[in-house]
Amino acid sequence: METANIAKLAVAAAPYAIDKPYDYLIPEGMEVSVGVRVSVPFGRGNRRSEGVVLAIGEGEKFPGLKQILSVLDRESVLDRQEIDLALWMRQRYFCTLYDAVKTILPAGLWYQFREVYRLAPGIEYTAAYAAVQEIPACAEMLQLLFAKGGSAELSEMKEVCGEGCVSALKTLTGKGVVVCESRAQRKIGDKTRRMVELALSAEEAMEIAESRRRAAPVRYEAIRLLCSAGRISASELCYFTGASSQTLRALEKAGVVRFSQEETLRVPEIAQSGEAAPIVLNEEQEEAYRGLLSLMEGGRAEAALLHGVTGSGKTQVYIRLVQEALRSGKNAIVLVPEIILTPQMMERFSSYFGAEVAMLHSALRLSERYDQWKRIRRGEVRVVLGTRSAIFAPLRNLGLIVMDEEQESSYQSENPPRYHTRDVAKFRCAQDGALLLLGSATPSVESAHWAREGVYHHFFLRRRYNEKSLPRVMLADLKDEVRSGNSGVISALLRREIEQNLQRGEQSILFLNRRGNSRMLLCGECGFVPECPRCSTALTYHSANGRLMCHYCGHSEKANETCPMCGGIMKRVGVGTQKVEEELRALFPGVGLLRMDADTASGEHETLLSRFEREKIPILLGTQMVAKGLDFENVTLVGVLAADLSLYVDNYHAAERTFSLLTQVVGRAGRGEKTGRAVIQTYTPGNEVIVSAAEQDYDRFFESEIRMRRIRRYPPFADLFTCTISGTDETAVLRAAVRLREELKLESQQEPIRSSDPEVLGPAPAPVVKVDNRYRYRILWVGKNDKATRALLSYTLKKFALDRQNRGISVFVDCNALE
DNA sequence: AGCACGCCGACT
């Protein structure tokens, strides 16, 4: 057989069941390199699809081999190591190669940047011409620029002068006659932004978009971007997709999108506060640092757990290690949970690392994120500080990856492929022989276990930095309150403590351990509860817009005052922060109170917090978001209103999460000079988790929890694979689920899988059976997440998808999912 | 998944 130049591609159009590297012929004269995106024909209809070049080589020119149509990137966007990472992610997370590639690369890469070229400031007409007179293409460009009044978009120039203008412009910028800027850079400084988000579920919006894909391609692109980016500013949406404001207005009219205002989050300027003071470590920090340093210098891809109590100065150790990594010519990534990346933290890093550090946080716009990616890729950056997705930063030659508060669930991606940052970090460390440092005040049970088993190295910081004593913790038994006739949310004990603080002029933080503001409406007459028309859940009432919303599919409707069934008056039920607020106002009339929860607009948070600190408002009431990273001198009391709420959730992480949360909340008290107090209200004061949290005793918590995990065969003793089977016809879904279970049961008996003694359970309905008109059932595989098991599950999944019996039914697998 | 091919029944 004749041979030819062949490229192996990851193709976007290939679904999971048939995904593999596809061979394509590289046409004569086409320059293709590994890591570039290309356009290819795919399938019987030869529809255009995007692909990424994984490898190039001589290969068999078999009949039916198709050609690459065009190359989409001038330079490659993925290097060898990133391709290996994508290959690994495919088998680890049961996704397609292209899904993995999309996850690794920044979203901005998929949208066209409108590059604007303008004459360099201070350049005269004659001087500009003199600089390029011998090159006709350049002169033409200049003419066009002058005709346009000094600046023009790249797309306009391409229209007039063709593709040749790209190289001409390169010459012009090289000579300093013309400068290039992207529109995003000019947008900086906006005070408020008009934001756009989908008003429908992503699936529904895509369906509408797909149906008119050909007739309205711009709308299609706009909706696709909204599906992947969530909320995004209107200008950015137009910018990336070429949509006009009319397009957006039409989409709003059609009910596909909605608008809102958001205050621009200030991205802190890199405050060049001169030379940062050298870090002085105490004895304990020094010891941990020495140990970690020698691991890092060993270059053997080790993992270590740094268990340091709140306020023990883990960050100093991180910074010292990063400094040493840089000194030995290596680079470092520092990861923090979603909510923790505060301006203070960023200032701290930029004072130590100046322009060599790149921050990747949620306030960055798509274009800014993309710019950071380019800076990192070009090698202008040696340290990356960021949240989850920063683990994919294109930083080479890693010496160190730090994951602060490694137990946080925000390290697991909530959309597929649902990678865990820790796993990706391990893979990257293995590639570069880097040290993975997991830091935490309350490590995940898994990590603590591996540290105790010697799989991870183990270091401790037991002393709080300036020897501050821990807050005094009191438990309030809510059962007693009910018995003594207190029907409210605030126990007598907590009430007394708040009063004391009011007298002393000290501040209190009250924490409601509940996700968002989950209240619903209920008819007082007939008991009717408004439910989502597409999902099997009650709708949540949002006071901010007076609407009922579904958390699963995004459905929203106006809330009625009266019951649509019987005309009775609708009442609000559920313990939300608003209800607590009412109670507090009745208990402490005239006392200043701030409430912060999912209902308060996201832009407001920082203002609220700074008001709380500056104006010394006595009480701050909030959800999850007040628990993390807040440091206020004058706060001496913390109240946890319902400690049990997160405890009895059907999830193997519930105890760990509750312990971690309680520890963090309690740690908010007494950060200043005065010793703090904490009141934990609970219905189960004898519960091990509550007691060990109250005593701030991690070891006690760990011992009881690890015993439980062993008995129940939960991680780290086994891995839980959840296969979710979904479709619109409930009985068909159930039948398919049963077939899948039988198949898996059969496979679980085969060697070598059999030896790890896997169990197959289910099918059971998912916690919310119906989401978006699709019924979801789950099958659980309890076993070991090893290569053999993954290969088996992958094989079974593919077989299932290709089986004609399972038409219209989809299935996906998650391992140790947190939800 | 998404698309073409193909083999049947009801139309201009």
Add this chain to the structure above:
DNA sequence: GTCGGCGTGCTC
């Protein structure tokens, strides 16, 4: 005769 229903099979 042909248009279009959906069942079947393949994707370099």
